[in-house]
Amino acid sequence: MNIKEIAKLAGVSVATVSRVINNNPNVSSASKEKVLSVMAENNYTPNLFARGLNTKSINTVGILCPDIGDVNHARTVSSLEHSLRDRGYDVLLCCTGRQSKSTHEYLHLLSDKRVDAIFMVGCAGEEDPELSEYQKSGKRVPLIIVNGYLDLPGVYCVLCDERTAMCDMVKELFERGCRNMAFIEDSDTYSAYQKRQGFLDGIKLCGLAPNPKLHIRIDPFVQSELFCTKSIFSQLFEAGERIDAILAADDILAVGALQAMVQAGRSFPIIGFNNSEHAVCCTPALTSMDNRIDVQCNIAVETMLDILQGKDAIDKLVVSAKLEERETYRRE
Template identity: 45%
Template sequence: MNIYDIASKAGVSVATVSRVLNNSPRVSQKSKEKVQRIMDEEGYVPNIFARGLSLNSVKSIGILCPVISDINHAAAVSHIERLLRTNGFDTILASTGSYEEDKSKYLDFLLAKRVDAILCVGSGSGDAKERASFERAAGQVPVVVVNGMVKAKNVYCALCDEEGAVLSLVEELLRKGYRSIAYFYDTETYSGLQKLSGYRKGLAQAGLGADQRIELKIDTETNGIDASFNQTNTILDTGKSFSALIAADDIIAVGAQKALKKRAISIPIIGFNNSRFAQCADPEISSIDTMIESLCTIAVQQLLDVLQGRPAPERVLISASLVQRESFIL
């Protein structure tokens, strides 16, 4: 449904619909009510991107972030906001939490705020409901996703190859003789599933079956370090042992390290996201850097290209980098 469809159903000109959308006084009350009724019946959300262009743009970008208190999400939002501000755009931030219903609600909220485009930090598991929410939003404005994947028209993605990073790390650990590799994780977002896939592929390629996986999902909703510490202790209490640990987030790595250290267990530990948590641990934790600043720069460039009518790649994939510290050296 677009402005032409609305005009046809209401029996008015496209110019009249445009005037209604822009609250112009140059339209009769009768025509205004007719157009508004059709839009309400069809559930039409005005294409604010087009309106913004006609009004020299509202120069505002919506940022959708799952959990703003998360150090990694906060870093991404900070980079994005700074880059957009440098290019003359204001931002509106919506923190959605982990519930899909809230994501859909906040996408609608940002559209109602007349943003020129929406930039999302990460994406969920890519189920049909999430895809439908993004498709609806992308039908109105360009959408760019940082380190997430949504396959829909007018949606652009800047991604880190996290699956490849974990796969390479598992291969390196196995090459060094660590045959019992544990993987601790917390989310099943697109990013989380890619990391988990890399772990499983690495083991499978070495001939290690599903029964030799050591996987632990950590509940990090409240205090991630404490949760990881407690759940690591729980798995150790069962008699389970492992010779190396990969954690899907530095917070998980820190909590696990504390539990292992208390039992005088010293094994290679590798975290993810290269955050300050890894640097402040004792010993300092090696961590896979997902190059979030580079991803944000790429995402904002994709967005600017689209807004300015230049061709933009739909998918950009960059490599991660292992930052080596005391907990594991190649």
């Protein structure tokens, strides 16, 4: 059905039906009751996108997420959805995978649907070969990246200073006597790059030489992150490799290393990152760097509201990380 048919059945004008659908107060209670009654009897649901052509807003935003199966991505989407829903916005979720082509296709799709804004969960970073696509989308609809950064006009970014957090953690461990620190990672996102560089910054500032054997990268699309990490460190321990601390770019990687350490009968600091549920679902409980994703999401939504209200919005907002101390490392 369309609003013309609804209007005919209710015995009112098309304009009146439109006012009822858009919650316009300039309609009598009697007419409103007639329209709502006919809509209910015929299970009529207004087309949000068609409605947006008249109202300039459909109170709907898009969220681009690489992998909803990733616990960190899922947490970000959930936090965004809750914050947006509290402010009266509905969400369209698009899972892009790791392909930039899919991301660009969804950007076009959401822009064509005239959503009020698009949120991206992380990003590939400056190495993305088609950065111009993000800039084009930013000109059509507010584009806000959570826990990622692209220096482009029309693109707004909220992120955590993960590079400094990782660097400071390396320096702190060095001060406590650690000289053979391992680092493990599993992606090529902007966030992963910042953590990697933070580790290398810290090693350099401490006057240590990078050890290729202790800088480990796995491919989560080929290998199980937890079991692969456990296997790698078990082999290193069996080979007699000297390790006195492990820093991981993600908690699940740290848990795999933790299992190998416990199995080998060793004990030294292990630090995860993201402060996810994985950190508290292991024994001993994992110390993890909290990138405060809930805070990032709230700031991102407030940024969107500022943009939509015509206010000045800052294009890059950075929050500090916080170490969540548990059994694998405690400050004295």
